[in-house]
Amino acid sequence: MIRSLSIVSGLILFAFITTHLLNLTLGIFSIELLESSRPYFFVLWTSFPVELLLVLALLIHPLLGLRSLYFRNTLRMSGQDKVQLISSLMIIPLLIPHLFAIKAGEQILGIAPTFTGFLAIMWIDLPLEGLRQVLLLIVVWIHGCIGLFTWLRLKAWWSAVAPYIYPLAVAIPTLALLGFVEAGRDAVTRYEQAQAGGQYQYGVSAQIENKYQNLYQDTSELDSGEDSSVELSPQQFAASAKAIDEVKWRVILGYFLLVIGVFLARFIRLRKYREKVEIHYANGLIISSEVGPTLLEIAIQNDVPHANLCHGKGRCGTCRVQIIKSSSTLTVPTKLEQAMLDRLGSPADTRLACQAGPGPGVVHLHRLLSADVQPDCLHPCADQEGPECPETNEVTSVDKKGEAV
């Protein structure tokens, strides 16, 4: 339930970002095209139920992420998981200024959220905002792609489609970034021309620029596009802008406190684990680790190759191991694990390495699947124990080893 919720919310967010980026791609041609196509791209997302769904997803997804961070047993993980975690923590602080600029700017200050206006701000007035935005785009896209592909690669049809999807995953953000740059440079040249000609059309209007000059240094987005329909008086404008800014910083601070709190809670949860477990693999490899992480996490920490297509989410079953002998008490199989094991029709001594955490003691086990197992062989394998599924080379030695121990 929680996992599928996380996936669904993530998918919604990813879909939104993809449309947004596709829109931005048009900036390569001209700002006008970018601006005029905007309503078509956003028409779906601004309708009431979808917008609500989007907001819900935006709330749920980070919270679920923090929850899984709390339940994470170790912070020493594979490179991809590290990237995923760090990018997820970076997204919110990077996103909040953008959200506030769009939503609060529109609702309170009455600034229309147009590309023209924001591009001018990001390229001329507040280049730091532009930098933040580019960073946000990159981080979000990386995070989204990792999540999406980790989920998709377990699908039966994925290996056939993947080679055509992967280029898209690179092309979309690249083109969007180029669109952002092209449109921005266009804005800059127009601005410079206008300035040379004595008018100031793009960016913040000259009047506001003069009046609120001091505000530009500490606030981020109080400004309008060319057609800023400022209904508020300049004083009110300044005051509400300042208020928005304060709220924004408070939200960011709150987020940081939340993250720190999660880490603290996790630390308290894991404090009790200080005992050692020793793992003997069937091929003779022996590693030892502190108690707490799952078998898969221990393997990754010690550079032991171990199949894990779903990155330890308990969805693929490729990490299953046969427990030959164990003097440590492994954690009781969760419902998720039991369901997966039942589906695979595994014998009783089989466990999922990504779910089973060993207690202190010695565990003798055998990795049932080779570490280079590919998603294609997963499906025949799961259904009828297909012969093309590569078993580990240790299989022959396991019997001997099993007798010996």
Next chain:
Amino acid sequence: MIYKTIFRQWFVIISVVFVSLLSINNSYAAQQSILDPQVASLPSTEIEDFKRLLADPKVQDWLQQSMPATDAEQNFDQQQGFRESFGLLLQQIRERKLALIVAWDQAAQAPAMIVQKWQSQMSTTETLRAIIYILIFLFVGAGLEWLYAQYSGYKLLQLELRKPQSLKSRVQTAFYRALLTFAGLFFFALGSIGVFLSFNWPSLVEYLVLEILIVILTVRLGTTVTRFFLAPKLKELRLVPLSGAQAKRVHFWAGVMIFIMALNMAVATVFDQLIKDVPGGVLSHSALSINLINNLVLMLVAQFALWRIYLLFNTHADGSGNRAICKFWTLYFSFMFTVIYVLWTIDTPVLMKSLIIIGLLIPLTHLFRNWINYLFDQAEHKYQHVRQHLIEQRSAANAEPSADAKPSADGKPSADQEANSEQDEDEDEESAVHPYQNYRPIARRLMRFVLVVIAIFSLAIVWGHNLFALSSSSSMTAKFFSVSIDIIAALLIADLIWVWAKTYIDKRLADYEPPEEGHAPGPEARMATLLPLLRSMLIVTLISMVVFSVLASLGFNIGPLLAGAGVIGLAIGFGAQTLVKDVVSGIFYLIDDAFRIGEYIEVGDLRGTVESMSVRSLRVRHHRGAVHTIPFGELSAITNHSRDWVIMKLEFRIPFDTNMKLVKKLIKKIGKELLTNEDFGHCFIQPLKSQGVRRMEEFNMVLGVKFMTRPGEQWVIRREAYHKIRDTFEANGIGLAERNVKVQVLNLETLDEPTKQAVAGAAQNTVEQQLPPGPIPDEP
């Protein structure tokens, strides 16, 4: 075992040192190279102007006038004495000292000045935009690489999971892995450089961005290379004898050093660019102080890395000797870092680079020596392992009673190599000497040779001499340099050839087993005579050639020596013509494999068993004991009776009324009986069989019988065959034909007794006139 630890220590240290040293040079190189792009990008109008100027005769005159002047100046520079150049050096150091003092004073203000200068060139907005651009092209590069990884990742994973059995496959796998990683790096470069090129940059930003790109690419390239050797996460692919923790730490510090190095280089370049336009060199000292601090940081980090690595290795080192060695090299490199930094600080690049080269040569030689040892050890270990496995399999399959001999053979391979090469008596032990073993000294020499040559060349480059123009130069140092290069090169090459030939010959000799008593020697016996001779000839030739070339490079005129040697050689050659003929034709007989020791040969009318061969002659013993000594030069056609097989044909004369079917049957039976004989039954190649009637004679038929045996066994078999056939025929009532004369007398009664006697005597005479065949030719 000991050298492994030492080796580890060095490998690490050297990799770190190497990296750090490179960077020190770079700040210089950067200063010089910075001008080139400017030259390349001259606008076309300027080039036109220049061409026009060149066409002007006045300008040409002026150019011609100014040329000799500069030449003379250069000559003067080259020919100045030691005292002048030393004075110049001191003067240079003094100036540098002043500059350093100013730089030190300015160090505090330098950042502020540079920031100011920066801002005058680039606004904050531009800086931020530059960062955006950089982010974008890094993202694109990384994206392309990720894409590549999606397609190649499975292959890479397979490679990493493969457990290479032999050294060759280990190197291969590591190589493929590095190749795959390099391809990824290439895609990264493609993406990032592509996007970099698609933007228009302000000049300063372009330099900055380019430098950042170079830093990133350098670091990634460097770490890929260190990963190729260290494989910190994959024990199976590691090419150096380090534990996982050691490899990780070394990899980390190597990465750090590469990063700092690249960064220093980039900073120096950017600063040079920054201060280029400033009039009056206001900022030059700021740049110097920045460089000073950067390189100080580099030096300190290098020292720290050294210390960290030392700590890790020291705990792993076993034995006090290893610890001392560990300590020694750590101190050595630490000292070297410091001296190099000091030399850099006082601006004496030539001295510094020479020190680097010489200081690195010794540890590098040891390092590579140990590495080669390690690689050979690994290869041999693997070989022994496989062999042992095979033996086990074989013994398990055969389950022979000699199984008790096997464990000893199995236990020994793990022993030291020297011990192994001495255990020649057992067949198994003999083959336990690894085939690579003989290449070990050659590899070592070759490595040393290459290293020394590289060092010499780099020294020559550092000292600013063209190695190939040295001999024509007249200065003392150049002469000394060129002479020593000649001598060293001659010695090294001769040494290399000698070691190669010696190991080859020694291996062949070691492989040679003297034949057991009563057995014919194998084909390798012939070379056993020849190889020691070849070896001594080679060493004499090599020594004389080296002596000649050393003398020649020292300036002696070796023409008369050579001529004298030639004349003497000619005289001796004439005198010893036949001797030479004997030796040379002996070599060719040996190569032809015309005869071996123990074979029965026939040369002209001499025959006998080959007893021994000397360089000049062949000793053959006749089966009756006489010994013939035949010079090789006298040998012409040789008949060898001891090769492969022999056919023996026997003939029997039987009466015309013999039942041939019975004869055939009987012979067949005898053939079978002979085959089962204990003494010589196994020597038959084809059994005894009848050939039927070969021809008809006046009084009898000739029955042919033949058999094929191994050479040398035919005589005994023939004796036994005759014996059996005679006995069998007799038992079956077949008589062998005897010579008899029928005298038909028409009127017998009329003859009296004496006449009868006379007739019988005449008939007897007639028979005896037809002489029986002579004695069979002499046989052993």
